[in-house]
Structure formats: C-alpha cells, structure tokens
Amino acid sequence: MRVPSHPTQIRQMLDSRVGQVGLDKPVLTASLSLVHKRCGQPGCSCHHGGPRHPAWHLSYKEKGKTRTVYVPLDLLDQVQSWVAEHKRIKALLAEINQLALALVKGHTQHHRRKRGRP
Numbered sequence: 001m002r003v004p005s006h007p008t009q010i011r012q013m014l015d016s017r018v019g020q021v022g023l024d025k026p027v028l029t030a031s032l033s034l035v036h037k038r039c040g041q042p043g044c045s046c047h048h049g050g051p052r053h054p055a056w057h058l059s060y061k062e063k064g065k066t067r068t069v070y071v072p073l074d075l076l077d078q079v080q081s082w083v084a085e086h087k088r089i090k091a092l093l094a095e096i097n098q099l100a101l102a103l104v105k106g107h108t109q110h111h112r113r114k115r116g117r118p
Contacts, residue, residue: 010102010103014100025082025085028082030059031083032079032080033056034056035055036055038053
C-alpha cells in the first residue's frame with residue numbers, strides 16, 4: 001500500500017479503512033487444515049493400509065498453548081468464512097496502523113510547510 005504524504009489524504013484513507021472493519025459475522029483467530037485420519041472401525045480399509053478419511057481441524061492458541069478441535073462438515077463453510085473474516089480484518093488493521101503512524105510522523109513536517117518553513 002502506498003501511503004500519501006499529505007495529511008488530508010492520509011486521514012481520508014484512514015477513515016475509509018476504519019469504516020471497512022465493520023463486522024457482519026463472527027471472527028475466528030485460528031487456522032483451518034485438512035488432515036487424514038483412521039476411523040475407529042477395525043474392519044475399515046484405513047486400518048489395513050488403505051486411504052485414510054479426510055477431516056478438518058481448527059488450530060488456535062489458548063493461554064499460550066496450541067489447541068485443535070475437529071470441525072464437522074456441516075459447519076465447514078461457516079468456519080472457513082469466519083477464518084477468512086479474521087484475515088481480512090487483520091490486513092485492514094495493518095493498513096490502519098501504517099496510515100496512523102504516517103499521520104503522526106508527518107504532522108510536524110506538514111505544519112512547518114504550512115507556515116512557509118522548509
């Protein structure tokens with residue numbers, strides 16, 4: 001992202017990004033991954049070298065430790081959208097941070113220019 005040098009433009013971009021953060025669905029700070037596991041039935045081919053069953057797991061941090069939880073297939077679409085929403089918001093927050101820092105850093109320089117000083 002290119003950060004403009006004029007404070008008015010920075011503030012416009014900043015206000016735009018802040019408006020885009022609006023939440024319309026839950027946000028999930030986690031990673032979704034596909035794993036292949038054996039089932040619990042001894043007669044299944046997965047116990048005898050056959051293909052294992054695909055399953056989705058969600059990894060997240062809780063009190064500094066990584067935890068995983070199984071995601072049922074009927075919730076998979078929702079969970080994927082929640083994880084994607086977190087990624088979208090995280091990127092927006094990074095842009096907001098960058099713009100706010102540019103506004104603070106350029107504040108003094110802009111006021112000097114306004115008064116005719118170099």
